[in-house]
Amino acid sequence: EVQLLESGGGLVQPGGSLRLSCAAAGFTFRSYAMTWVRQAPGKGLEWVSAISSGGTTYYADSVKGRFTISRDNSKNTLHLQMNSLRAEDTAVYFCAKEGGMHGDFPSDYWGQGTLVTVSS
């Protein structure tokens, strides 16, 4: 059974940093691309970032230069380093497994999300 468990969310001040993690189990982690998607309170889904099985990274314009996605295939873990956080980054952050290696299949499994609140 595929399992994705996010952690690392919390309350942070504007300009601060936070590192999200997503522990994966139940599939060959190194073989699949992984994605972060966020959802602001009461709003729709927003794609944030992706990393291919080979380590190529992609970002939404809204987070480019501030967020860094990475993966540790030895620990089956996905990370999202978030710097220079803004109020508009407040959201539930979902980790999702893509169905392919490099953007050729949508996200077929999702974690339950972790809440990030940026506020003073």
Place this chain on the structure above:
Amino acid sequence: DIQMTQSPSTLSASVGDRVTITCRASQSISSWLAWYQQTGGKAPKLLIYKASSLQSGVPSRFSGSGSGTEFILTISSLQPVDFATYYCQQYISYPWTFGQGTKVEIK
């Protein structure tokens, strides 16, 4: 970036109704379109991929059609568990983008 626009934003329907949701892309995305269902802020669930392929385990009352820039999600006979918000997403190229969502409410 490719913009995805869904209509309607809200839809009121009754159990047993046939429901259709439209998604339009700002440029051709061939068939690289997915549909998701989200209930109560929980994790989204993949329903349809490649515009018309049913994800494993998804009931056959869900179907998708379209290609290029216009796509449709159809629920043939709405069930109580189907009252939720539905999103389309293009995955022809990064950055992937979602439609704004369509909330299906009880009439």
